[in-house]
Amino acid sequence: MIAVDLSSRVPIYRQVVERVTELVLLGVWPEGTQLPSVRSLALELGTNPNTIQKAYQELESRGVIRSAAGRGSFVAGREAAQGMLRGQAEGAFREAAKKAALAGLSRGEAMAILDEVWEGEDKV
Amino acid sequence: MIAVDLSSRVPIYRQVVERVTELVLLGVWPEGTQLPSVRSLALELGTNPNTIQKAYQELESRGVIRSAAGRGSFVAGREAAQGMLRGQAEGAFREAAKKAALAGLSRGEAMAILDEVWEGEDKV
């Protein structure tokens, strides 16, 4: 379910954060789903447990998961994750739009991209 | 014209790249404009000449400026810069849109942001 590219220059712990976040937001891992333990995932990925712990800590600080010693780590719910992530995602989107506009992307082309991304979703 | 925040954790050379690109794309520095020399800008910003050179090298590889030993560095033209930057800017915009969509941003909200960014521009 979770795979990382050890040869990539993007840090392992960050790949884990991104992947888990994606799985939660996509609904693949619904609220309450228990994540693999720090040690077991480290073993599976061939990394150090501390690397996984760092990823889990960041996921918890972002509100994506909840962890408790002795019990494990569990998905906090799609809505909770969205609430925490939405603000920064919106800011990043706005900045990317500004840069694209400066680089010559037209309003129409930008909207075409939105059509692709939000295809089949709410047409509000 | 060019100012950097030395206390920022974003590298100096990157701040220079971003700022020069912005000036060129905005048309403040038209094609043929000579940039400050590596050494003079380094002196002005209180940094090492090599830091500025690194910025200029990246700007040249992106097609924003042209440099020649003995002559100096000159703006390559807004169109040239756009041509080189547009592809990557579009890709970054698409990725940011995907993440924002995952995080719960609605299509309508995204379009509202586009309205802000492209306000007063082409309504194509």
Place this chain on the structure above:
DNA sequence: CAACTGTATTATAATTACTAGTACAGTTGG
């Protein structure tokens, strides 16, 4: 209570990113 969970601490290695110093090379105007 044994066996699992997460957490904290400290240390260190490894890598990369960044900045710096010095020397070299091309161009140009006086």
Place this chain on the structure above:
DNA sequence: CCAACTGTACTAGTAATTATAATACAGTTG
């Protein structure tokens, strides 16, 4: 032609990030 400017190359040192490692501690559960 040459002094004074330009960019460039090379090397090195510094800082920050990342990953690893070895323990130890603490909470939960069957």
